[in-house]
Amino acid sequence: MTKADRTTGEEVKSVIAPMSLRERAAQLFAFSAFAAELDDATRRLITELKVGGIFLGTDCLRRPEQVHKLTSAMQRTSLREGSGIPLFISADFVAGAGCKLLEGATHFPKNRALGAVGDEKLAYEAGKVTAVESLAMGVNFNYSPVVDINNNPRNPVIGTHSFGEEPGGVARLGCAVIKGYQEHGMIATAKHFPGHGDTHVDSHEDLPVLPFDRERLERFELYPFREAIAAGVDAVMVGHIAVPLLDPSLMPASLSYRVTTELLRRQLNFEGLIVTDGLSMKGITNQYSMEEACVRAIIAGADILLGTAADYEQAASMLEAVVDAVREGRIPACRIEESLERILRMKRKYRLERKATAAAYRPETFRTGAAERLNEELASKAATPLGGLRKGLLLETQADGNGRPRWLLLRDPHTGPFADELRAVLPGIEERTARGWDEMLGLLETVSPENGVIVAVSHNKPLEPAWLERLKRRLNGFDRAVWVHFGSEYDVRGAAVPCLLLYDRAPSLQRGAARFLSDGKPSQ
DSSP states (O other), rough: OOOOHHHHHHHHHHHHHTTTHHHHHHHHHHEOOOOSOOHHHHHHHTTTTTOOOEEEEEESSSSSOOOOHHHHHHHHHHHHHHHHHOOOOEOOOOOOSSSSSSSSSSOOOOOOHHHOOOOHHHHHHHHHHHHHHHHHOOOOOOOOBBBOOOTTTTTTSSGSSSSOOOOOHHHHHHHHHHHHHHHHOOEEEEEEEEEOOOOOSSSTTSBBOOOOOOHHHEEEEEEEHHHHHHTTOOOEEESSBTTTOOOTTOOGOOOOOGOOOIIIIIOOOOOSSEEOOOTSSHHHHSOHHHHHHHHHHHTTTOOOOOEEOSSSHHHHHHHHHHHHHHTTSSOOOOHHHHHHHHHHHHHHHHTTHHHOOOOOOOOGGGOOOHHHHHHHHHHHHOOETTOOOTGGGGTOOBBBBTTSSEEEEETTTHHHHHOOOOOOOOOOOEEEOOSHHHHHHHHHHHTTTTTTEEEEEEOSSSHHHHHHHHHHHHHHHOOOOEEEEESOOHHHOOSSEEEEEEOOOOOHHHHHHHHHTTTOOOOO
C-alpha cells in the first residue's frame, strides 16, 4: 500500500466516522430522479434520505443544458443540504450521450453496429466523446457498456446493445469503450454479469436462466467480464439472471452471494463497485418486494443498489428496510461499511468533489466537428449490404419512360432522417408512411410488382417471425426491391432481395443508409 493509498484510506474513514447508520446505508443507493428539474420529491431524496447517487431515466433527459442545470442543482443540494458528499449521477448512455436525449448531444450507433465496424480505435473515440459530453452535463457514471454476447435470435432485450456473437470481439470492443470512458473521467460499467446474451427471457418481465456448465460459462459468458476487469473497469452491473450451476436455488445473480461475492468478487478478483440492475424489474419483483431485494442484494455483496422507486415514499421504505436489517442482525454493519469505503474511494478517485462544483454550461462541448465526423464514419463503415445490393443502386434508374418515379419509399414513422436524406437525392421519389406493421404489409400489397420499392423498417428488438416471413414473400414478388433494415441482423437472415443492414435507427445510420444507396453522395 502506498502512502497515497494510506492517506486516502484515513480520509475515507474520517468521513465515515461521524455518519449515522442511516446515512451510511443511504450512500449505497442510487435512486431514480422523478422529473427533468429538481422537484420536491427528488430534493427530499437528497436532503432527507441523503442518498449517494441519483439515476437519470429518459423522463429526466431532454437537452444538454437542461441536464446540466438539473445535475448542478442536485450536486449543490447534496453538498449544502444533504450528506455533504458529491453524488454519483448515472445514466444509461449506451450509444453516446445523446441516445436518450431529445436533441443536442452525439447519438452514436449502438454496439452491434460498432461490432460490425470492428475498429477498437473508433470504439475508444466514441467512448471518449461520450465521456466528455456526459461530464459536461454533470453525468459522471455510465451504466455502459453492455458486454453480453448476443448469440440467441430469440433474445428480446439485449439484441443490438451487444457488440456481437463472438466473445473475443465483444471483449475487445467493450474494453476499448471502457478505456474511452474512464481515461476521460467517467466511470464505466460492464453489464449484465454473468451474461444476458444467450437467453430468450427479458429480465424486465421475468427471470432468465443460464442452464450452462462451467466450461461453457468460462469460455463464453464470463470471458468479456474477465477481460473488462483486466482492463480496469471500475463498475460491474449484476443482472437479474439465475445460474443453476452457480446457485442451485435459482436465486437471481443480483441477490446471490455465490454469484456476486464468490464468483465476481473473489474468483474474478474484481475490486471495483458492484451495481445491481434496476430493482423494480420483474426478474426481481415477481419473487420479492423491492425492500427485501435491497436487503438480499447487500448480503450478496452489492455496493450500489439501483433503486428505481416509483416515488419518494417507496424509496424511503427501501432505505429503512436496509437500516432495519442491520439493526436486526441480518446485514452485518461491516458489510455496509465495506461498500461505503469502496464508494467513497471511487468518488475521490474521480475527483467528484471538484466536478460537483464545476464550471458553467458550455454548449461548444457538444456535437463538435470531430464528434460528428466520427459518428458519420462509424455509420458509413457499419452499413452492411446483403443479397447482392450494389452501392448507388437508386441512381442507376430514377424514372421510367413516362417520367414517373421508378422508386417508391415505404417506411415506418421512425425512419424520418433516412427519408429526408433520400428525398434530397431523389426529389421526385414517391413516399408512403405506415403507422403499424400490418399497415405496412397492406400498403405493400397495393404497389405494382413492376414498380421499384424501398422498404425501410426500424425496430430495436427482433421482429415477429411470422410478420417477417410475409414481408419477405411479398418483396420476392417485385422486379426491383430494396429492404433497408434498421434493426436486428437476425430479422434479415434468409432474405432473398437486396438488403442494407444498419443494426439500429440512430440518425447517423439513417443518413449513412441513404448515402450508400445514392453512391455516397450526401445531401446539399
